[in-house]
Amino acid sequence: MPRIAYVDGQFVRHGDASVHVEDRGLQFGDAVYEVWAVRNGILFDSEGHLARLARSLAALQIKAPRADQSLMIVVRELMTRNKLKDGLVYLQISRGVARRDHPFPAHSRPSIILTARPMNMAQADARAAKGIQVQTRPDNRWGRVDIKTVNLLPNVLAKQAALEAGFQDAWFIDGSGMVTEGTAQNAWIVDSTGTLRTRPATHAILRGITRDTIIKTAQALGFAFEEKAFSRDEALQAREAFITSATSFVTPVIGIDGEKIGEGAPGPIARKLRETYLSQQTSVKKP
Ligand SMILES: Cc1ncc(COP(=O)(O)O)c(C=O)c1O
Numbered sequence: 001m002p003r004i005a006y007v008d009g010q011f012v013r014h015g016d017a018s019v020h021v022e023d024r025g026l027q028f029g030d031a032v033y034e035v036w037a038v039r040n041g042i043l044f045d046s047e048g049h050l051a052r053l054a055r056s057l058a059a060l061q062i063k064a065p066r067a068d069q070s071l072m073i074v075v076r077e078l079m080t081r082n083k084l085k086d087g088l089v090y091l092q093i094s095r096g097v098a099r100r101d102h103p104f105p106a107h108s109r110p111s112i113i114l115t116a117r118p119m120n121m122a123q124a125d126a127r128a129a130k131g132i133q134v135q136t137r138p139d140n141r142w143g144r145v146d147i148k149t150v151n152l153l154p155n156v157l158a159k160q161a162a163l164e165a166g167f168q169d170a171w172f173i174d175g176s177g178m179v180t181e182g183t184a185q186n187a188w189i190v191d192s193t194g195t196l197r198t199r200p201a202t203h204a205i206l207r208g209i210t211r212d213t214i215i216k217t218a219q220a221l222g223f224a225f226e227e228k229a230f231s232r233d234e235a236l237q238a239r240e241a242f243i244t245s246a247t248s249f250v251t252p253v254i255g256i257d258g259e260k261i262g263e264g265a266p267g268p269i270a271r272k273l274r275e276t277y278l279s280q281q282t283s284v285k286k287p
Pocket residue numbers: 035181182183184185186205206207208209210211244245246247
């Protein structure tokens with residue numbers, strides 16, 4: 001079955017899909033994106049991702065090219081055409097095509113790209129059952145990483161460096177020695193007092209949609225929780241650490257820079273949050 005993409009109003013074979021050479025997403029990174037997880041044919045946290053998309057577009061003064069409902073019709077059609085049961089849906093909206101020049105063009109129509117790809121959930125679950133090791137790297141990103149733009153080069157380079165050094169991912173550290181987040185995930189610990197901690201959602205992190213849902217889940221489960229930054233040393237002294245994102249759900253972090261966290265194995269709180277999150281998402285059919 002051929003993979004199908006969606007580009008500016010048309011469903012096309014993935015291999016034939018293309019954008020204009022003067023698309024501002026390509027020329028300037030003048031574009032935003034979203035990623036949804038799909039499990040058992042269910043789109044996770046769909047409203048949260050749409051709300052963040054609206055915030056990202058507004059921050060860049062790009063007019064939403066489609067209303068949410070109409071966009072979701074396209075997303076669902078893409079899932080159907082790709083027979084997507086377990087996987088990811090990627091959306092990118094750029095300011096559109098215009099003669100290359102820095103200022104916003106007077107008239108441009110935002111471009112939409114949507115792609116879907118399967119994900120092996122058994123492999124993702126096995127990775128979570130084992131836990132991952134991260135490497136810390138200086139956070140050298142721009143000051144508005146709260147906007148979900150496609151400008152991901154520091155994230156790409158940090159991930160690549162971490163993989164080449166034998167780790168599974170990287171955690172960014174800010175100028176004060178505090179963990180900001182992962183290359184494509186929010187960072188969490190269960191600190192030495194048993195309190196769940198993740199960094200407040202300022203301009204220094206992307207406010208993950210999974211993070212927001214996990215905060216509610218943790219509170220509903222009665223876990224102590226605080227939005228408070230933590231240092232690399234606090235993470236090393238923590239009982240547990242984990243990451244959250246649409247692509248990893250909740251995945252335990254068992255080591256940092258080659259040093260173990262706790263027993264060096266996934267902890268009970270991360271495991272409970274992952275199980276609860278997956279069962280909540282897959283038990284409620286989203287509109
Ligand atoms: C830098 C960064 N932080 C956090 C996240 C997690 O966000 P979400 O839970 O919405 O996937 C992502 C997701 O792509 C990300 O790129």
